[in-house]
Amino acid sequence: xxxxxxxxxxxxxGAEIAADGIPLHYxxxxxxxxxxxxxxxxxDRSHEGRLEVWGADGAPLLQRIxxxxxxxxxxxxxxxTVFTNPNGRILDRVTVYNRCDHLLLLTEPGRGAAVLQxxxxxxxxxxxxxxxxxxxxxxxxxxHGPDASRLAAALGATLPEDRLAxxxxxxxGAAVYAARRTPLSGxxxxxxxxxxxxxxxxxxxxQQGAAFGLRLAGSLTYNVLRIRAGxxxxxxxxxxxxIPLEAGLWDEVSFHKGCYTGQEIIARMESRGRLAKVxxxxxxSAAVEAPASLFVDGRDVGTLTSSVVTPDGQSLGIGxxxxxLAQPGTALRVGDGAATGRILDLAxxxxxxxxx
Numbered sequence: 001x002x003x004x005x006x007x008x009x010x011x012x013x014g015a016e017i018a019a020d021g022i023p024l025h026y027x028x029x030x031x032x033x034x035x036x037x038x039x040x041x042x043x044d045r046s047h048e049g050r051l052e053v054w055g056a057d058g059a060p061l062l063q064r065i066x067x068x069x070x071x072x073x074x075x076x077x078x079x080x081t082v083f084t085n086p087n088g089r090i091l092d093r094v095t096v097y098n099r100c101d102h103l104l105l106l107t108e109p110g111r112g113a114a115v116l117q118x119x120x121x122x123x124x125x126x127x128x129x130x131x132x133x134x135x136x137x138x139x140x141x142x143x144h145g146p147d148a149s150r151l152a153a154a155l156g157a158t159l160p161e162d163r164l165a166x167x168x169x170x171x172x173g174a175a176v177y178a179a180r181r182t183p184l185s186g187x188x189x190x191x192x193x194x195x196x197x198x199x200x201x202x203x204x205x206x207q208q209g210a211a212f213g214l215r216l217a218g219s220l221t222y223n224v225l226r227i228r229a230g231x232x233x234x235x236x237x238x239x240x241x242x243i244p245l246e247a248g249l250w251d252e253v254s255f256h257k258g259c260y261t262g263q264e265i266i267a268r269m270e271s272r273g274r275l276a277k278v279x280x281x282x283x284x285s286a287a288v289e290a291p292a293s294l295f296v297d298g299r300d301v302g303t304l305t306s307s308v309v310t311p312d313g314q315s316l317g318i319g320x321x322x323x324x325l326a327q328p329g330t331a332l333r334v335g336d337g338a339a340t341g342r343i344l345d346l347a348x349x350x351x352x353x354x355x356x
Contacts, residue, residue, distance in 0.1 A: 006139065006198045010044065013216055020047045020110070023218035030311040032217035036185050036225055039213030040145035042205050043222060049112020050134035050192060053103040053119070057127040062096065062103070065122050065261050067244055069254040073098040078164030078179060080252045082244045083118060088265030089240040090247065091118065093232075097166045097179055104166070106140075106179065106190060108234045109219075139198040141191040141205065144225060147212040148187030152178060154208055157189070172200040184225040227308045227316050230281040230347030236290070236305045237279060237318060245269055246320065248279045248348015255352075277302060277320045281344040284315035284334060292335035294319055301325055304334055304341070318347055 007021055015023035023044055026032065035041050053061070062070040068081035077098050083091040092115050097104040107115045112135050123129050143151055149161065156169040157178035166179035174197035181188045193201045206214065223233075232238045232247045243266060244253050255270060269275060287309045294302040302321035309315050321332070321343070330343040 006044070006202065009199050009202060010216075015216070015218060018219065022047050023216070025218040025220050026216045029220060032215055032221040033224060033311040035213060035215040036145050036217060036221055038146065039215070040143055040147040040151055040186075040209060041215050041217035041221065042202075042209060043142045043144065043217050043219070044139065044202075045109070045142045045190070045219075045222070046135075046139045047109045048140050048190075049105070049107030049110075049115055050138055050140060051105040051107070051112065051116055051119070052099075052132040052134060053105060054101070054130040054132065055128035057129045058103050061119065061122060061127065061129055063257065063260065065118075066094075067249075067253040067260065067262070067266065069257045070096060070103075071257075075100045076166045078166055078181070080164070080182065080249075082249055082252050083115070084244065084262030084266070085240065086262055086265075088243045088262035088269070090238050090242055090244060091240070093238055093249070093252070095164065095179075095181060097164075097177075099166075099177075104177065104179075104192070106181070108238060111234060134192070137195055139193045139195055141193060141202065142181075143187065143189040143191070143205075143209075144183075144185055144217070144222075146186035147214075148189055151205075151209050151212050151214065152180075152187070152189045154211075155205075159189075172197055172204050174201060176201060182231070184222075184229040184231060224308050224310050224316075227306050227318055228310065230279070230318055230345075232279065232318070232348070233306055237320075242279075242320065243269060245351070246275055246277055246279060248346065250351050251349035275323050277322055278326045279318060279320055279347040280326050281347045282317040282319050282332075282341045283344055284317050284339060284341045286337075286339045287315050288317070288334045288337070288339045290317065290319075294321060294341065295333040296325060296330070301332070317341065 010023045014027040066081040080095045094105045159165045159180045177192040179190045290304045290307040292304040304319040307317040332341040334341045
C-alpha cells in the first residue's frame with residue numbers, strides 16, 4: 001500500500017485517516033471546502049488506480065472494449081473512456097494518457113485492481129500487450145480549485161486549458177507526471193509521484209502552494225465537490241444500473257469508431273434520440289441518505305443516487321429521473337419523509353444534438 005511515512009505526515013497535519021490510507025479530512029471541513037472553491041487544495045488520492053499499458057496492441061485493446069476512440073491520440077493527450085458490458089451498462093471509467101511509448105490509465109477510487117483484471121481477461125493469446133500496476137511504486141496527489149492551473153504552471157506543468165493533457169516535470173529530484181483531468185471546481189491536476197519521493201514532493205507542493213492560498217483537503221471534501229459538480233461516482237452513478245449516456249458521459253463516447261463491447265445498445269439509444277432517464281443535479285430541502293426514491297405527484301419517477309450536506313449548509317444530490325421531467329426547476333418529493341428536491345440542471349456533458 002502507501003508508504004507509512006506519508007501517512008505519518010498526514011497525521012502530523014491533523015488528518016483523520018480512512019482504512020485505505022487516504023485522509024478523510026484535516027480538521028476543518030469548512031476551510032477545506034472554501035479553499036477548493038476559491039483558491040486551491042492539495043489531496044492525497046493514491047487510492048485512484050494507476051496502470052500502464054505497453055505494447056503495439058495496447059491501444060487496439062482499449063479500442064475494442066471501451067466507448068471512446070483510443071487510436072488517434074496525440075502524445076501526452078488525455079482522453080476519458082468507459083468500459084461497458086454487452087448490454088451497454090457501466091463497468092468502470094478511466095482516463096487514458098498517451099505517453100508516446102505506452103498508455104497511462106487513471107481509474108476511479110478503489111478500482112485499480114478491478115480494471116487491471118478486466119484488461120487481463122480481454123487480452124487475446126497473441127496480443128502484444130503488457131500491463132503494469134503502479135500502485136505500489138507511486139503515489140497520486142491532486143490539485144483542485146481555481147488556482148490549480150497557476151500552481152501547476154509554477155511547478156513547470158503548463159498544460160492547455162481546453163483539453164486533457166499531461167507533461168513530465170521534475171520535482172525534488174524525481175520525475176513526476178502531471179496530468180490535467182476533468183475539473184470539479186476550477187482546475188483538476190493529478191501528480192503521479194514515485195513513492196520514495198512522496199513526502200518531499202508533498203512538502204514542495206505545500207510550500208509552493210502557500211502563495212496561492214493552498215490548503216490540505218481530504219476525501220470528504222472531494223465527495224462534496226463531486227456531488228456539487230454532478231460528477232458520477234463509483235457504485236452510485238457508475239454502476240450496472242446505467243449506461244454512459246444516461247450518466248451524462250456523452251463526451252466519453254465516440255459514435256464514429258468501430259465496434260466495442262456494448263456498442264450496439266449505446267448506438268441504438270443515441271439513434272432513437274430519447275433516453276428513458278437522465279442524470280440531474282438536485283438541491284434538497286434537507287439531508288436525505290441516498291439511495292432514495294424520487295416522486296412527482298405520488299408517482300415514482302427516479303432515484304436519488306448521491307447526497308451530501310456541504311460545510312456551508314446546502315443539501316445537494318445527484319439523481320436519475322425520467323427524461324420528460326428532467327427540466328430545471330422541477331419539484332420532487334424525496335424518499336419517504338417530508339424532504340423535497342428541485343432539479344438544478346442536467347449533470348455531466350450535454351448530448352451533441354438538441355433533440356436528445
